[in-house]
Amino acid sequence: MSVGTIAPRAEFAHSAETGHAWSQTMAMSKRSIIAIVRQPALIIPSLIFPLFFAALGSSSFSRATQLPGFPKVDSFLALTLAASVLQGVIFGSVTGGAALAVDIETGFFDRLLASPTSRVSILVGRLAGNALFGSVEALFFTLVMIPFGVNIRSGPAGVAVITVAGGLIGLGIGGFMAAMALRTGSAEAVQGIFPLLFVSMFFSSAFFPRETMKGVYRSIANYNPLSHLYEGMRDLVITGWSFDAVLKSLLIPIAIGCVSIPLALLALRRRLRAA
């Protein structure tokens, strides 16, 4: 009897705990999204700068598309769509990481810890916000570029994959940013990692194809996972639907997330231990 009574209670307690964790994660995600929406000054650069660079690149480098090594494209803008998504999501992830660091700096993080909140939901909520913003950015860049002559050869399904990939990139890069924020507790330190990410974009095929590079640059670009991620998304735009392109677009950010999210969890555990 007693066993029969206790078992359902334990089960109930477990499911209630899971339910609480889920609702807390949702609340934290909602908070991080509202924080983004409420501070347009923080997100506008991540939307405007990639478009500015895309517009610049299409005017400066459009004649380069006739060179050997460039894939056949209608316009240079079609080549830059994937790069714009990458740039925008990286910008946005840095902003998300910096917001977490600001929570730590202002003491809000400590108040969360003092409340009966699931610890993991603090991190997962923030990353979910990043992922959603990444998807929105990817869709935004795609929709903005279509009227300017970018023809997505893989159709609406390709747009959907690019949108999901934007979210996954936000999750993966956001994991690194969250790890940095939790480890240092400094928004300045999180912002300081941005040049490193930006450099890694330049040492990839995000701006010019690998085939046009030579020497050390080409070797680095060959090993840089961002090159393969970019090429997957780029192929969905300029070539059409292919299993290989979809796999590259989705699996590489997942792989990045598999490294970054455990790092963020580790940083969270360290911070909790220190608190």
Add this chain to the structure above:
Amino acid sequence: MTSTFANAPATRATTSRAASGLMMRGLRTITRLPSAFFPAMLMPIFQCVAFSGTFFAITHVPGFPTDRSINWFMPLGVLMGSAFAGVGLGFSLIRDLETGFFDRLRMSPAPRNSLVLGPMYAAWFRSLIVTAVVTAVGFALGARLTGGLLGLVMLFGGSLGIATVATGWGLGLAFLFQDMRGAAIMQLGLFISMFLSTAQAPLSVMTGWLHGVATLNPITNILRMSRQGFVNHTVNGHTVGAGVTWHDTWGGLLAIVALSAAAVLFARRGLNKLDA
């Protein structure tokens, strides 16, 4: 009237002394607050390395005036570094305004012109450091002078010119906003105006809207003047020679003089408004 004339050399001497003092203070922050100066040094180096490697293929486009991408992108890095060294003085001024140090300067008997000239001298010195380092890195990465030593003089001249413009712009915005909002506009304004020029590709290679904008943008003239020692002269896609020419110089000089005058006037008027 007579006393004004009699006092003029003394005033000039005082202005010069006060400006030199402020310049030394501006230079001391390089060692005391390296995080405020070194990004301005590292960013152009990164730009040289990244742009010349990534956009290497652009040199194969017919009409591109050099076959070395570093020759094209190194002067851009130098000018960008000098510009950011200049706006760095704007950041310092914002800090001084926020901490109240600038109010103490205003209450001192230092001539008003020295409060603009001092940071300007510091910016020139910083610009020379940035130009020397980035040029050295550029040469190490394979940049070669095609226009002789005069080409190097043009690069240093362009660099000092853009530092003057950027400092005036930075000081003017700092006086206007008096907080860090001004810093964002300083950087953004410079960044955008520099990229809306021949920063990435020459006019002969550009297409579309940017061609028109870059043709009108005076920064294009400054870049042309600064780059001429590193690129060939081309007509209709054919190389017709190399070297420094008056044709590629006068536009840059005119742009530097006009933009510097406008920027310094903007800074001086900002200071006057602060005093009012």
